[in-house]
Amino acid sequence: MEPAGERRRALPRDVSEALDRILDGAVADDLESGVLDFKEDPVHTPTRRPDEKAADMLVKTACCFANGSAGRGFIVFGIADRTPGPDAFNGTDRDPADIAHLIFTRTRPHLTVDAWDAYAHGARIIVIRVPAGLAVHTGPDGVVRHRVGDSCLPLDGEPRELLERARGNPDYTAGRSSVPVREFDAEALATGRELLASALRAGTLPNGDGTGTGLLSRLDLLTRGEPTVAAELLFHRAPGVRHLYRAGEADSGHPPTETLLDLPLVQTATALRDLVRAHDDSAIPAAAADEAITNALVHRDWARTDPVVVFQSPEMIRVHSPGGLPGGKAADRLLSGPSQPRNPALLNAMQLLGLERWSSRGFDRMWLAMLSAGFAPPVVDAKEDAVDVTLFNGEPDMEFVGLLTAVRAEYGRGVTRDAATLVVLRHLMSSGTVDLELAALLQQAGEADARSLMTWLAQRGVLQRTARRRDEWRFSDRVAALVPDAG
Secondary structure, three states: OOOOOOOOOOOOHHHHHHHHHHHOOOOHHHHOEOOEEEEOOHHHOOOOOHHHHHHHHHHHHHHHHHOOOOOEEEEEEOOOOOOOHHHHOOOOOOOHHHHHHHHHHHOEOOOOOEEEEEEEOOEEEEEEEEEOOOOOOEOOOOOOEEEEOOEEEEOOHHHHHHHHHHOOOOOHHHOEOOOOHHHOOHHHHHHHHHHHHHHOOOOOOOOOOOOOHHHHHHOOOEEOOEEEHHHHHHHOOOOOEEEEEOOOHHHOOOOOEEEEEOOOHHHHHHHHHHHHHHOOOOOOOHHHHHHHHHHHHHHOOOOOOOOOEEEEOOOEEEEEEEOOOHHHOOHHHOOOOOOOOOOHHHHHHHHHOOOOOOOOOHHHHHHHHHHHOOOOOOEEEEOOOEEEEEEEOOOOOHHHHHHHHHHHHHHOHHHHOOHHHHHHHHHHHHHOEEEHHHHHHHHOOOHHHHHHHHHHHHHOOOEEEOOOOOOEEEEOHHHHOOOOOOO
């Protein structure tokens, strides 16, 4: 029986209607489809290893849906699939978080599903939503299965190669949305027109056909005349961003103040930035905070349902973004290598709207803003399913800020054009010399790229090689004279 007073997520319509039909005497197995599958918890069946059997069938079914063409799928766990009527609702006591973690860890590449518990006709069940796969997923056995009707069939040979090729560089936000333009939020569309007009310095833009299609066309958000997922995110779907604020250490015994931004993304992006600035009682550069927020919204994994969360206090700003680093990016290579956005279609539209800058990388801009103001660089905790970026407040290093000001006045601002240069200069202020191996580590680059930058800085007269080693540098005499006197 469902606990009294608890609010739970509503069942998807396909699931709810099927459960009602089972109660009325239908067999779950007969109601399975390309987007719906029922599974019984093996603890209710004669089996020696119910946990292993549950794991095996859930992983295989999740991969099957992810590799299918329907774009989504639901596994309802806790229903006997060959028993009609009320007796089919024998339920399960398993934890949905454990099931989601199990599917994630046992799939290759890892598959993130959304699992939650619900109550149906007196039984506790678990609903597992499987998103459209961004790759070709397998379980531990390495067999590729895909959903065809109500069956999971092996996929091999040329069909498998075609699926792997199609998903080699997927963009979830470029796919077709199931929401028609007529259902998009009118205020969000109006905001989009204003932003685009401002970005293009066009004064005002025509409303097109009056439905928003004209705006979507200008933003490259139509595919075969229909809106993309990026369009849905910007002008219809509310991402549910959470902002948490704690006033200070004296308030640490109380929960932080929470604000939920339940607006389409085109409005949420601006509203979240304004909210963070309104609560900002630190010296953290606004440019770094803006970049961390925008980076999370644009480059998050939108196939996941969990929200972007911003925690703010006088000591720090932490931004939690669902999904790991895109494109296999390594956490120790954020400042180097080609930029690989996860959502090119959404990124393009955000840039056209003026909500995201065209040039450079988001992480590079964060580093640049923090270091230029004398703060430590951002701390990035990159996991497979999420990225946390933390900007810490504190006492800025004004001696380093003074050096940057003097170097820019002497050599021009272009010489401190990127974060890789700033991390080297910051290290040299405290240590005096840097060798090639350490320079590469600081710049998050390979030694060839690090040597190229160090050589360029030496050619500009900012650095010079030491007499001891060929691949070791220090400030040039000219720059050393600019270093503020620590005494």
